Amino acid sequence: MYVDARTLENETLIEGDICIIGAGAAGISIALEYMNSPYKVILLEGGGFEYEERIQELYEGKTTGQPYYPIKSSELHYFGGTTGHWGGMCALFDPIAFQKRDWIDKSGWPITQETLLPYYKRAHVYLEIEVYEYDLDYWQKKDPALISIPFDKEWIWTKLWQFSKPTRFGTRYKDTIVNAKNIHLYTYANMVDITTNENISEVKTVTVKNYAGKTHRVAAKYFVLACAGIQNARMLLAANKQASKGLGNDNDLVGRYFMEHLELKSAELWVTQKSELKLYMNENPRVHGELAVMPKKQEEYQILNGIISFTALENKTPNYIKTWTNSDPRENLKDHPQPAYKALYHQVKDYFNSFNSDVKNNLHQAFQVTLRMEQAPNPLSRVTLSEEKDELGVPRASLNWVFTSLEKRSIRKIYEIIGQQAGATSFGRLKLLEELWDEKDENVPSTTSGGWHHMGTTRMSDDPKNGVVNADCKVHGIHNLFIAGSSCFATGGGANPTFTLVALSIRLADHLKEIISKHNTSSK
Amino acid sequence: MKRRTFILSTAVVGVAAGVTLYFKWPREPKWEKLPLLYPYILSGFCDEGTVRNIGITFRNLFPAENSKEKLMDLLSRDLKSKQISLSDHSAVANQLEMNVEKDFKEGKFLTIKGWMISDTEARQSALLSLS
Numbered sequence: 124m125y126v127d128a129r130t131l132e133n134e135t136l137i138e139g140d141i142c143i144i145g146a147g148a149a150g151i152s153i154a155l156e157y158m159n160s161p162y163k164v165i166l167l168e169g170g171g172f173e174y175e176e177r178i179q180e181l182y183e184g185k186t187t188g189q190p191y192y193p194i195k196s197s198e199l200h201y202f203g204g205t206t207g208h209w210g211g212m213c214a215l216f217d218p219i220a221f222q223k224r225d226w227i228d229k230s231g232w233p234i235t236q237e238t239l240l241p242y243y244k245r246a247h248v249y250l251e252i253e254v255y256e257y258d259l260d261y262w263q264k265k266d267p268a269l270i271s272i273p274f275d276k277e278w279i280w281t282k283l284w285q286f287s288k289p290t291r292f293g294t295r296y297k298d299t300i301v302n303a304k305n306i307h308l309y310t311y312a313n314m315v316d317i318t319t320n321e322n323i324s325e326v327k328t329v330t331v332k333n334y335a336g337k338t339h340r341v342a343a344k345y346f347v348l349a350c351a352g353i354q355n356a357r358m359l360l361a362a363n364k365q366a367s368k369g370l371g372n373d374n375d376l377v378g379r380y381f382m383e384h385l386e387l388k389s390a391e392l393w394v395t396q397k398s399e400l401k402l403y404m405n406e407n408p409r410v411h412g413e414l415a416v417m418p419k420k421q422e423e424y425q426i427l428n429g430i431i432s433f434t435a436l437e438n439k440t441p442n443y444i445k446t447w448t449n450s451d452p453r454e455n456l457k458d459h460p461q462p463a464y465k466a467l468y469h470q471v472k473d474y475f476n477s478f479n480s481d482v483k484n485n486l487h488q489a490f491q492v493t494l495r496m497e498q499a500p501n502p503l504s505r506v507t508l509s510e511e512k513d514e515l516g517v518p519r520a521s522l523n524w525v526f527t528s529l530e531k532r533s534i535r536k537i538y539e540i541i542g543q544q545a546g547a548t549s550f551g552r553l554k555l556l557e558e559l560w561d562e563k564d565e566n567v568p569s570t571t572s573g574g575w576h577h578m579g580t581t582r583m584s585d586d587p588k589n590g591v592v593n594a595d596c597k598v599h600g601i602h603n604l605f606i607a608g609s610s611c612f613a614t615g616g617g618a619n620p621t622f623t624l625v626a627l628s629i630r631l632a633d634h635l636k637e638i639i640s641k642h643n644t645s646s647k
Numbered sequence: 648m649k650r651r652t653f654i655l656s657t658a659v660v661g662v663a664a665g666v667t668l669y670f671k672w673p674r675e676p677k678w679e680k681l682p683l684l685y686p687y688i689l690s691g692f693c694d695e696g697t698v699r700n701i702g703i704t705f706r707n708l709f710p711a712e713n714s715k716e717k718l719m720d721l722l723s724r725d726l727k728s729k730q731i732s733l734s735d736h737s738a739v740a741n742q743l744e745m746n747v748e749k750d751f752k753e754g755k756f757l758t759i760k761g762w763m764i765s766d767t768e769a770r771q772s773a774l775l776s777l778s
Contacts, residue, residue: 393692489692542763546751549744552692555761562758 125301127171128312129335136328139165139307141635142343144314144329144358146300147204148621149607149628150349151292152249154306155299156632162639164306165341167331169313170201172297174453177334181313181513182354183450184520188504190444190569191383191524196452197575198351202310203293205351205575206621208452211289212411213250213622214282215243215257219418219428220497220616226425227529229380229500232613233585233594242626242633249625250287251295254409257283262410269402271412274544278420281402281412282430282617312339314350315517317362317370319601326370326604332515344642345635349607349628352381352577356506356610357520359581359591359598371581371591371598378506380582381522382498382615383573385530388442389559390492390538392433394551397486403433413495415617416540424540426533428617429496431541439491444572492553494537495574497615499529506580524573531565576620581610596631607631682740683722683733684775686768688747693762695775701759702776705769708759718774722767743767 141157143150146168157164170178178201184194191197199207216236223231247255256262259281263269271281300308312331318340319326328340348355356378360369369377402412414431421428434440476482498504504525508518542553558568584590587599596611598604607628609620616623690698706713712721723733725746731738750756750765757769764772 395688395691539763542758543751543754543756546756546763546765547748549688549748552688553763554692555758555763557761560758560761 124304124306125308125310128309128331128339129333129337131337131339133337133339135337135339137165137307137309137339137341139163139341139343140639141165141345141347142167142329142341143347143349143607145169145204145349145351145354145607146202146292146308147199147349147351147608148206148209148292148625149204149351150347151203151296151300152246152625152628153347153349153607153632153635154303154308155249155296156629156636157306158299158303160305160636162305165343166300166306166308167312167314167329167341168202168308168310171310172202172293174199174201174207176451177514178311179452181515181517182520183513184353184357184522185509186522186524188523188525189567189571191522191573192444192447192575193450194353194520194522195450196447198353198577199452201293202297202308203291203295206290206292209287209289209291209621210619211250211287212284212619213252213287214284214618215240216616216618216623217282217415217418217428219421220614220618224422226422227427227499227614228527229582229589230614232583233590234583239623239626239630242630243622245629246622246625249290249292249629250622251290252285252287254285257285259283259412263402268399269410269412271402272400272414272550273548274414274550275547276417278417278540279414279544280417282415284411284413284618286409286411287621311335312341313515313517314358315361315515316364317346317358317604319365319370323366323370324600325602334514345603345605345639347605347607347631347635351608352580352610353506353520353522355606355608356381356580357508357517360506360508361517370604371601373600374588376582376589376591378580379502379504380500380579381504381506381524381577382500382579382612383524384576384615384617384619385494385496385498385526385534385567386443386572386574387494387496387534387568387570388439388491389494389534389556389568389570390541391436391554391556392490392492392541392545392551393554394488394490395549397481397488399485399487400433400490401485405432405434414541416537420540424536426536427497427499427529429494429533429537430617431537432493432495433490434493435487436489436491437487442570442572444570447572492538492541494534495617496530496533496537497617499527500579500582500614501525501527526567528565531567534567535559535562574619576609576615578609578612578615578620581606583611583613595634596627605631605635682736682743683719684771684778686747686764686771687740687744689762689764689768689772697760698772699776701762701764701769702772702774704759705757705773706776712770712773715774715777718770718777722770722774743771
């Protein structure tokens with residue numbers, strides 16, 4: 124069922140069993156888990172079914188610290204959320220990502236990879252990836268041309284990725300959600316406030332607003348905040364009428380520990396035998412390998428988890444932080460037309476390349492080396508509220524993206540390990556780009572990009588002094604408020620977050636079903 | 648065809664053929680003749696000027712090795728112990744390649760001008776820069 128909240132009579136009270144705030148990958152996954160259940164699910168979306176500039180503008184915010192993308196363009200604000208410009212890359216978080224690592228302050232989740240494995244498998248269905256298989260041997264048997272780089276297996280392993288189409292949740296699940304009898308989707312329902320009981324242990328209602336000047340309230344037994352990594356923190360902090368520091372923020376943790384995946388294209392790998400590196404090329408439509416440092420070596424060198432990918436040097440791409448600068452996400456995604464002389468140059472080059480057997484066989488001498496690495500949890504890297512408010516009266520988000528000294532040391536060490544392995548196996552030589560030449564420079568290069576992965580702002584820990592939510596994604600101290608999404612991640616792992624956040628959301632849906640059935644009530 | 652045009656055309660074709668042959672004629676790579684001076688793998692990726700620059704930087708970083716004698720001594724220790732003659736270019740090249748791999752395995756490598764190279768390669772580059 125679908126309702127445009129602008130058409131409702133002002134101050135309508137909407138009631139249900141579960142209220143999910145936000146219809147992105149996390150919110151829609153949870154809603155899908157409740158299809159045909161006896162429970163009435165209210166799914167709130169701030170925008171409509173298409174991109175609208177005025178709605179997106181509500182996500183405007185400012186950034187300080189390390190250069191970052193415009194906040195407004197890094198999370199999408201319409202049905203389907205940021206899957207609207209998602210790349211589709213999926214990989215499991217490694218077991219080490221969940222473990223307490225003595226050399227990384229605040230590392231360790233209250234759950235293990237094993238806990239999430241069954242949910243990863245279920246997430247594959249929503250992400251429309253056919254084969255749930257992340258074992259390299261399986262894919263190499265299917266395609267013997269997927270050859271691993273022959274580095275020492277005690278040092279390096281090949282981590283496998285699979286690709287979603289990518290599934291755009293907005294278009295793929297619109298009809299399913301709209302036609303579901305027990306899922307009540309409200310568009311143009313921007314949450315602006317949360318009201319709790321007197322002792323702030325239970326959420327009673329959330330208030331939603333829109334540009335039509337309508338204000339409504341939603342009452343439910345359980346609430347799930349699924350507004351993406353920056354907005355989840357912003358909404359909790361902004362709900363400060365009853366709790367002056369914001370909801371769930373008794374220990375001043377909401378918004379802190381903002382993490383991204385650092386992406387650096389800071390090296391080249393030159394190989395002794397011209398190679399295709401088919402396993403490692405993004406052109407491979409189903410699976411894709413990247414090099415990762417073995418957990419034992421991460422421990423030995425006390426470094427963060429990072430992954431190395433390759434692009435043929437002639438196809439190299441610039442660091443995203445230099446190109447994704449427009450606050451309108453659509454502008455950043457546009458292919459800008461080439462000047463005529465460049466187009467002619469490429470035509471001539473392609474003609475001569477057609478006689479070149481290396482080009483025909485896709486053999487390359489050199490590769491751009493991209494490092495994608497988790498960020499160490501850092502309380503100073505945080506989302507706070509700005510003094511400026513959006514058009515609906517909610518304070519805007521302010522992001523201060525900063526690092527510890529561990530990031531730079533890890534970047535250097537990971538590249539060094541790859542360089543050492545390339546030399547020790549005579550596979551080739553690694554060349555660092557100038558931004559990494561100065562060994563004494565502890566700063567992360569200004570060209571460091573993020574992956575548009577917003578994590579950690581409502582981090583998970585069983586100890587309320589270390590986390591905003593517990594292992595079940597429930598906000599500490601508030602029995603019926605849950606958080607879905609990558610804001611719950613305690614560490615960022617080495618992989619993109621969408622797959623893991625969908626798995627975590629399905630797990631949360633299961634957990635909610637369990638507690639709801641215990642109370643055995645439904646308002647349907 | 649006029650005589651003048653014929654001569655001019657022949658000259659142009661001749662020069663073009665000469666230039667092509669000069670650049671394309673197979674020659675023994677320098678590293679095969681002088682393996683001690685040319686780090687084999689690195690020379691495949693960089694031109695001679697870059698290798699020389701790497702060598703100069705290395706000598707500045709490690710002044711104790713800033714002499715032909717010292718570098719020759721360090722590079723040829725294994726060759727002497729294995730009784731490999733410097734005139735046996737192929738054997739020298741093989742031994743140096745093994746030394747390079749061993750260097751990397753033992754963590755004896757450094758970064759110069761961005762290139763992560765073994766100590767042996769750095770010394771070869773330094774020796775080249777002195778030649």
